[in-house]
Amino acid sequence: MNPGLRATIDFLLYDWLRVQALTERARHAEHTRETFDAVLDTCERIAREKYAPFNRLVDTEEPRFDGERVVLPAATHEAWRAYAASGMLSASQDYDVGGMQLPYTIEAAGNAFFAAASVSIGAGMLTVGNANLLMAHGTEAQRRAFAQPELQGRFAGTMCLSEPQAGSSLSDIATRAVPDGDDFESDPLGPRYRLRGNKMWISAGEHELTDNIVHLVLAKIPGADGRLPPGVKGISLFIVPKWLVDTQGRLTGERNDVALAGLNHKCGWRGTPNTLLNFGEGRYPVRAPGLDGRGAGAIGYRVGAPGDGLRCMFHMMNEARIGVGMAATMLGMAGYLASLDYARTRLQGRLPGPAGKDPAQPPVRIIEHADVKRMLLAQKAYCEGALALALYCARLVDEQRTGDARAADDARLLLEVLTPIAKSWPSEWCLEANSLAIQVHGGYGYTRDFPVEQYWRDNRLNMIHEGTHGIQAMDLLGRKVRMEDGRGLSLLAQRMQTTVARARAVPTLAAHAQALARAIDEVGVATRMAWADGDPVAALANAVPYLQALGHTVLAWIWLDVALAAVGRDDVASRGRLQACRYFFHYELPKIGPWLQVVRTRDSTCAEMPEDAF
Structure with missing residues (x-):
């Protein structure tokens, strides 16, 4: 596993989200930063030893049915046993049912290592979600007979x-x-x-x-x-x-x-x-x-x-959607780190200018070319931003579970609005990161000699997984931003504005703060205009551009908030985060204008296309 990944996760957990403060709450009082680190160490080690070496193997040796059973490689069995033995299936469960009572944020961060190592081998996302649903909605007998064996790894x-x-x-x-x-x-x-x-x-x-x-x-x-x-x-x-x-x-x-x-x-x-x-x-x-x-x-x-089935099932579906977003994020991250390593060693071409025209000059590493830096910086902005969003949502889950009544209700509402974005935004933009990783490799990236083509293929599922882009978009614009008279969207805007106010006081971030403030206003106007006459057909015709625009606005906010934790730190990782933030505000946030334009005007171009005209 790339050591930079662990350093990034540590920064987001401890320096940005300050997750160690959760140990002051009764549920997590027996934990310390040291126990959190021990869990992350264990996950990182198992992922490195039992998952990563077999990622290509499970891609080429697909499951097969021999007439009696589905046959999987021995490596998959060993990975499952190691994961179950780690205790991660019951990481956030109560002590009295064999759990570790870890914050969900630590559980999510630990699982990120497995997704980066081999999402195809998988870990326990569906099993954990299944058990959590039964623990919440099942009877005592159902919890004992089905959920607890799942949490033990038997089922x-x-x-x-x-x-x-x-x-x-x-x-x-x-x-x-x-x-x-x-x-x-x-x-x-x-x-x-x-x-x-x-x-x-x-x-x-x-x-x-x-x-x-x-x-x-x-x-x-x-x-x-x-x-x-x-x-x-x-x-x-x-x-x-x-x-x-x-x-x-x-x-x-x-x-x-x-x-x-x-x-x-x-x-x-x-x-x-x-x-x-x-x-x-x-x-x-x-x-x-x-x-x-x-x-x-x-x-x-x-x-x-x-x-009452759908209400119960959504308990599992919402967890799965955040999990899908994390899987998409880590596949993008794996491709980014692979292409970064490749760009640092691949020699090709010369830089523009007089010296570059001299064929006698040695070729340079491709990371020295501005366009390769552009592709790497885009990947970094997409993937680290998506990881921060996923961990932020996990932190909201902890707030909903252990915060006071007001904080828990705020967390509930924020999760309602953010869940479609946490699932869909990484699924689209970390897939784009995988495409850029292939491009950095050039023709080699399109071959099976390098892992980036598999990362792209694995990630392509996530735009469909647990609800397509269109379904998430209609859920967001049709229901989530309007529920409880728009209180969830208003609460999200307030949190963004708090970050804007802090960033305005930092000279290097003030311009970004202004840009984010404008974006927040534009999203609010577009939301109101989309529903100006209450017609759902007209409002939802451009739900996907709305999802993209609000998603980019949320990620700009996340990056600005992360930048506030990085500013003033004199280390290369912090400089990299500030540059990625700058990239997002200069290259990505401006994209929301055209997306919101069709939402505001309720553009009917797509909806009115006659079938026979295709």
Whole structure:
């Protein structure tokens, strides 16, 4: 692992976010900076030894189904065992359930090392999110039988939302769940149902890394007429384990009726099995009590109340979206560091000027060329800025969990607004960083002799993962910035203005402060004008440019705030951060003008394009 990555994370955690102050709170009182460092050391070591050396291997040896099981390289099994043994699956859980009660900010920072080393091998993002959902919304029996084995690394977890015919349109899911007999409410693991349907794009949906796989499945309970309720309000959430368990989480030896229908062969993330799963097709008929047990459906236990599934699932989805943003960030960071190393050693060309015209002069390292510096500086600005945003959001999670009532509510609202940005902005701009890393390598970057082409392929998923750009944009402009009468967006603007006021007092940052103040005003005007007549069709036609503009404004704010922590420090890393901040304000923030122009005017160019004119 590149030592500069650890130095960057340490600066953001301790010098910028001052995360050590969390040890003054009761929940984290037994921790110190030393325990935080020990966790980061452990994560960095495991990532360096068990993940990074096998990143290319898992890309070339894709998961395969041998007719009975999904086969993964031995390195993936070893990486999972090392990760589970580290305790990171339960890092932020309570001591009394075997957790470490770490701040989520430290957990997120530790997981960043694994994403940089090999996002394709993966760590425990979905398993942890699955367990956290059950700890928050499950019954005591469900927590004991499913969540705690996940936190121990014995079970893995998935999230089963999408269906082949519905894609991201959750209101159109067709998986159905019917009560399993007259006594379905009396099962100690929760109300018992039989599920039938198909789920697509399920990451880690079938493997043998763990003793069991706990699927969290969205399905609809038919009404008295046998029809599924329309819309998302009829969606319920169910635990559907691969293997049935008793109330203590012990395997009963009976396979649930969950069958692998196929593996999806992806552009990137090839080390993670991605599956199509059939529930209740009869391949593994369940002999549990209730219906006839001969292909009657997969056994599932309802979580929460009927129709409350989407609200429960969003507990996991929001965590996953921040995790996707971190994965995108670290893939961009890995490409940046690789291209930086390459640029420092690759000799090619000569500098402009009289000396450069003399072929007898030796070639220079490509990092000396201004355009290569431009590409490296762009990558640094995108990736370090995105890392700061991800850690800031993680710090808000800690504030929501351990702050006083006012601070916790502010953190909740800020996370509502920032989550679509924390997922989407790194997914777009750290992917652009990966593209620039290939460009720095020239033709070599387009070959498999260097890792940057794989980083790009792996990162391309993240613009789709956990909700596409368009979905995040409509969530942001259609709901998040308007919720509670716009209080979340106002609170975000206030935080930005606080940074502006501090930066105005610093001569080297005053111009950036002025530029950010103007951008904040422009976003506010565009938000109001987009909804001037309340027409959602007109307002949301340019939701993606709005997401891009607000995202760039947020990253300008993040960079200015980081610069305030770096200014006055006489070290090369701080000078680099100040230069990256300068780059962002000079080259990136000016882009918001055209984006906001189409939002303000509710430009209909795209919406009014006739289909046959394409």
